[in-house]
Amino acid sequence: MANRELNQKNSYTISELADELEISPSSIRFYEDKGLIRPQRTPGNQRLYMKKHRARLKMILRGKRFGFTLDEIGEMIGMEDMQMNEVEQINRSQMFFDKKIEEIRYRRAELDYMEKDLLSFKQKLERRRKELNHKK
Amino acid sequence: MANRELNQKNSYTISELADELEISPSSIRFYEDKGLIRPQRTPGNQRLYMKKHRARLKMILRGKRFGFTLDEIGEMIGMEDMQMNEVEQINRSQMFFDKKIEEIRYRRAELDYMEKDLLSFKQKLERRRKELNHKK
DNA sequence: CATAAAGTTAAAGTTAACTTTAAATATTAT
DNA sequence: ATAATATTTAAAGTTAACTTTAACTTTATG
Numbered sequence: 590m591a592n593r594e595l596n597q598k599n600s601y602t603i604s605e606l607a608d609e610l611e612i613s614p615s616s617i618r619f620y621e622d623k624g625l626i627r628p629q630r631t632p633g634n635q636r637l638y639m640k641k642h643r644a645r646l647k648m649i650l651r652g653k654r655f656g657f658t659l660d661e662i663g664e665m666i667g668m669e670d671m672q673m674n675e676v677e678q679i680n681r682s683q684m685f686f687d688k689k690i691e692e693i694r695y696r697r698a699e700l701d702y703m704e705k706d707l708l709s710f711k712q713k714l715e716r717r718r719k720e721l722n723h724k725k
Numbered sequence: 726m727a728n729r730e731l732n733q734k735n736s737y738t739i740s741e742l743a744d745e746l747e748i749s750p751s752s753i754r755f756y757e758d759k760g761l762i763r764p765q766r767t768p769g770n771q772r773l774y775m776k777k778h779r780a781r782l783k784m785i786l787r788g789k790r791f792g793f794t795l796d797e798i799g800e801m802i803g804m805e806d807m808q809m810n811e812v813e814q815i816n817r818s819q820m821f822f823d824k825k826i827e828e829i830r831y832r833r834a835e836l837d838y839m840e841k842d843l844l845s846f847k848q849k850l851e852r853r854r855k856e857l858n859h860k861k
Numbered sequence: 862c863a864t865a866a867a868g869t870t871a872a873a874g875t876t877a878a879c880t881t882t883a884a885a886t887a888t889t890a891t
Numbered sequence: 892a893t894a895a896t897a898t899t900t901a902a903a904g905t906t907a908a909c910t911t912t913a914a915c916t917t918t919a920t921g
Contacts, residue, residue, distance in 0.1 A: 604897070614898085615880060623878090633887050635898055651839055654832065656792035659878070665843070686847045690840060696790065697836050703787055704829050707801070711822045740867070750868085751910060759908090769917045771868055795908070868917070873910100880905070887898065 601638040603628075610646055617646070623659050625649055625666075665689055737774040739764075746782055753782070759795050761785055761802075801825055 598605075607614045620626050621636075626645055628636040645666065652662040734741075743750045756762050757772075762781055764772040781802065788798040 602897080613880075616878085618899090619879060631887090633898090635887070648839075648842060651835055651842075653878095654792060654835055656790060666846075683847065683850060686843055686850075690843050690847075693836055693840050693843070697833060699787055699790055700829055700833050700836070703784075704826060706784060706787075707822055707826050707829070710802075711819065711826075714819060714822075738867080749910075752908085754869090755909060767917090769868090771917070789908095862921105864920090866917105866919075869915075871913095873912080875910070876908090878906090880903100882903080883901095885899080887896100889894100889896070891892100891894080 599640055601643065603636045603638070606638045606643060606646070609643070610650065612650070620646070620649060620659070623663065625659065625663055735776055737779065739772045739774070742774045742779060742782065745779070746786065748786070756782070756785060756795070759799065761795065761799055 601609070603614045603617055607617055617626070618636075621628070626638075626642055626649075628638045628642050631637050648666050649659075649662055652665065653659075657665070737745070739750045739753055743753055753762070754772075757764070762774075762778055762785075764774045764778050767773050784802050785795075785798055788801065789795075793801070
């Protein structure tokens with residue numbers, strides 16, 4: 590199957606998407622069980638993913654990469670099926686988002702600490718190496 | 726027991742430390758089982774933690790906060806018992822550290838993406854809210 | 862000094878996030 | 892048309908990171 594136009598793809602089978610995102614098909618099904626994605630189905634009942642599903646999965650993976658649980662990720666991005674009508678609903682989401690954004694900023698600060706810790710450990714090793722070199 | 730001098734503490738029982746770090750004593754024991762900390766013992770065989778153990782635990786928690794596994798954390802900071810003699814040992818650690826630092830930078834970039842995603846979602850909600858307000 | 866509170870170990874239990882398996886159906890390639 | 896390959900579901904199995912429990916021992920307090 591030749592690529593239509595320079596790698597353009599606008600629908601995927603489960604394993605195509607899995608390959609592209611380097612996760613297993615069963616993980617994708619698992620995320621579906623948890624209510625995080627809801628792909629279309631082909632007439633033969635097989636899952637069919639569009640670009641928006643791919644984007645959604647990328648967000649899920651990004652969230653996972655530093656410790657958000659699937660439930661948290663669900664709260665964060667899981668409003669796909671939200672009716673978006675109720676203003677109050679929106680207000681509630683705003684508050685949630687503000688909290689999450691704050692959390693992200695906190696985590697970034699922690700990453701800075703961590704980098705500092707590692708760098709200072711590295712320097713400790715460096716000094717020790719020089720010490721040993723000197724003695725010889 | 727009054728504080729010695731303005732909250733100065735240089736040794737802790739397991740539950741004192743647990744309280745301060747807001748984790749359970751059994752988590753601390755669990756980290757010990759995994760070889761991540763090795764506290765002193767009192768004559769009666771109870772664990773006794775010094776400042777360096779507290780610092781170490783903080784690093785463990787920091788690592789955990791964005792998805793490093795305990796094993797990874799162990800590789801990262803677990804060289805407490807390292808003899809620090811072999812230059813080759815040090816070189817190996819250097820490489821490991823460089824890799825980890827790179828990883829941290831990558832994660833920070835991801836946090837930036839995530840924040841952008843959230844902010845754009847938030848704006849979408851904001852627009853929708855205005856739309857609704859207008860219609861009324 | 863007696864007893865309550867805190868600590869110890871080893872082992873079993875729990876939860877989240879998957880993975881594997883099995884048995885059936887669908888799609889693709891020859 | 893048929894054989895090979897991919898998907899589907901439901902259920903069981905796995906792993907990391909804890910937590911709980913049970914049966915004791917040590918330390919603190921009235």
